[in-house]
Amino acid sequence: MKNKTVILVEDDPDLQESIGQIIRHLPGLDLIKIIGDGLEAVKIIPDLHPDLIFMDINLPGCSGIECCSTLLAENPEILILMLTSFEDDDSVFNSLKAGATGYLIKKDLTLKLQEAVEDLLSGGSPMSPSIARRVVNSFRKPEAVSNQQLETLTIQEEKVLHLLSKGYQYREIANELFISIFTVKTHLRNIYRKLQVRSGTEAILKLFNKPS
Amino acid sequence: MKNKTVILVEDDPDLQESIGQIIRHLPGLDLIKIIGDGLEAVKIIPDLHPDLIFMDINLPGCSGIECCSTLLAENPEILILMLTSFEDDDSVFNSLKAGATGYLIKKDLTLKLQEAVEDLLSGGSPMSPSIARRVVNSFRKPEAVSNQQLETLTIQEEKVLHLLSKGYQYREIANELFISIFTVKTHLRNIYRKLQVRSGTEAILKLFNKPS
DNA sequence: AGCAAAATACTCCATTCGGCTGATTTCTTC
DNA sequence: GAAGAAATCAGCCGAATGGAGTATTTTGCT
Structure with a gap:
């Protein structure tokens, strides 16, 4: 060779x-x-x-x-x-x-x-x-976020957040999960409360765990 | 031992x-x-x-x-x-x-x-x-994003995108950079066009380079 | 069976976001 | 110095988002 x-x-x-x-x-x-x-x-x-x-x-x-x-x-x-x-x-x-x-x-x-x-x-x-x-x-999810906070999210809430983190809009999330857009909103409201954030963007930051 | x-x-x-x-x-x-x-x-x-x-x-x-x-x-x-x-x-x-x-x-x-x-x-x-x-x-940034697109962003556009990626709202970005909210909107519009996305969430995804 | 949690759905309302069109002022760069 | 890029500011509009309240159904677990 x-x-x-x-x-x-x-x-x-x-x-x-x-x-x-x-x-x-x-x-x-x-x-x-x-x-x-x-x-x-x-x-x-x-x-x-x-x-x-x-x-x-x-x-x-x-x-x-x-x-x-x-x-x-x-x-x-x-x-x-x-x-x-x-x-x-x-x-x-x-x-x-x-x-x-x-x-x-x-x-x-x-x-x-x-x-x-x-x-x-x-x-x-x-x-x-x-x-x-x-x-x-570097892949490891830090305690603080994943254990104390993310884990308190329910299955459906995680699905919603996951889709949101892929850039989906409420409407698209609703279609994807076969639920109404109102339900999506309810889930997100609960997610934001649990994660103590005020917008989808911030929630995604917590999800991706980019403290910056 | x-x-x-x-x-x-x-x-x-x-x-x-x-x-x-x-x-x-x-x-x-x-x-x-x-x-x-x-x-x-x-x-x-x-x-x-x-x-x-x-x-x-x-x-x-x-x-x-x-x-x-x-x-x-x-x-x-x-x-x-x-x-x-x-x-x-x-x-x-x-x-x-x-x-x-x-x-x-x-x-x-x-x-x-x-x-x-x-x-x-x-x-x-x-x-x-x-x-x-x-x-x-998995760390490698794909061509498409970092070279062709992200690099065409101007200084100010990058600042705006960076703040957006930290969860800031338009209003907060404006205050942070001492510019008006209209300017922020203009920058964001140009950023979205350059990155070919339609929302802040998607732009952040490209920035963080999380495909899927 | 029964309770608690989760999931679902809806309304009202204010704010934010993004698209569109326009403009003026630097600042480079040739 | 002229051309073009970059940065700034503005108003309008419709859609999307987020908060608060409420309520029903489903699920999970004991």
């Missing part, structure tokens, strides 16, 4: 060297370019059509996260593995939103890089354990 | 046997109970205070996902690893929302279970590669 082409985007010369060496020693990979600047990366990478990019976050010119967005907008098939020492929520989730397929923190890089690459190429999303835990926990 | 106690929740007798055997052969684990029914699981597990639960989804009595919710509501520190053959989005994401810490599909169970357990216990979230990819991709 043909080797996969790899580009490393990293500005620290020491890390360029050390990570570059690691990559060069991995079987099946061709490190075709090392780039130290974000703007340069978005400029020249599209012409190099690599299979993989190993991307740092803290880059001069333009952050690695913005690079992801830009590069993937044109070449959605590129697999980007974030390789960084940041593990704050913003870095992690903005990277994933930008389209990164994996996220390794540098400290466990040496050991894991080979299997991360295999994982990437075989359809997975390699993440450092602590990152995976964060990502998974 | 003290062994970790494990409960297996699985209704298929064959799998009870085979998975049970695998667990018993893993070092550092004590398989203290095998349960074949969802309702029984939520009833007796709290008294057994296990460290880990390996949970099937398709159970009689009550689904493994509901079991997660219920059990974690009382004992949030339990680590639950979903062990199932389902890999549809609903199963995966509802499990994570319910609080599962890992998700393995049964076919690559034998090979991965040991390292999955180590991963779990050391703060990670083991997932089958295809599951991790799904989870990661």
Whole structure:
């Protein structure tokens, strides 16, 4: 099988060297370019059509996260593995939103890089354990909302709220559930009281749990 | 170090046997109970205070996902690893929302279970590669919305939409931005046109990127 | 069987929302 | 400096929304 082409985007010369060496020693990979600047990366990478990019976050010119967005907008098939020492929520989730397929923190890089690459190429999303835990926990519904409040909603109330959260209007909810629009209103009144909100928009916020 | 106690929740007798055997052969684990029914699981597990639960989804009595919710509501520190053959989005994401810490599909169970357990216990979230990819991709913002549409919003339009997404009413947005309510309406009108939606609720859905 | 909760339905009323049309004033940008 | 985009403000209208009150039927559970 043909080797996969790899580009490393990293500005620290020491890390360029050390990570570059690691990559060069991995079987099946061709490190075709090392780039130290974000703007340069978005400029020249599209012409190099690599299979993989190993991307740092803290880059001069333009952050690695913005690079992801830009590069993937044109070449959605590129697999980007974030390789960084940041593990704050913003870095992690903005990277994933930008389209990164994996996220390794540098400290466990040496050991894991080979299997991360295999994982990437075989359809997975390699993440450092602590990152995976964060990502998974981000789905978890916090106590406060789901247990104290949402759970007091009755079956029908939940259905109504769910449809509302999909953008349905009262009339459409009524048709969907085979009840009258008045009943929908009654349910919503009770929902708003239970959730202590005053509009559908606020109720949806509680449902989606976006405290912001 | 003290062994970790494990409960297996699985209704298929064959799998009870085979998975049970695998667990018993893993070092550092004590398989203290095998349960074949969802309702029984939520009833007796709290008294057994296990460290880990390996949970099937398709159970009689009550689904493994509901079991997660219920059990974690009382004992949030339990680590639950979903062990199932389902890999549809609903199963995966509802499990994570319910609080599962890992998700393995049964076919690559034998090979991965040991390292999955180590991963779990050391703060990670083991997932089958295809599951991790799904989870990661769920963060990705679809082309259509973020690139073509959201980016065409002007500064002020984004501010208005942002406040709207926090549950503000027109009047409140106007006060917040020191503009008149008519201006807010104008911005909203342009936003709705650009996003091709017909209501604030739908606009928020696009913003939060919650398809369906 | 009987009670409590849930689900259903309706009316009245005030507010809000969204569509439509228009306008003036910056601010960029070429 | 002219063209165009962005931001501002305004009024009208009909539909949708939300609050309060009330009442009947159905369900769930003991």
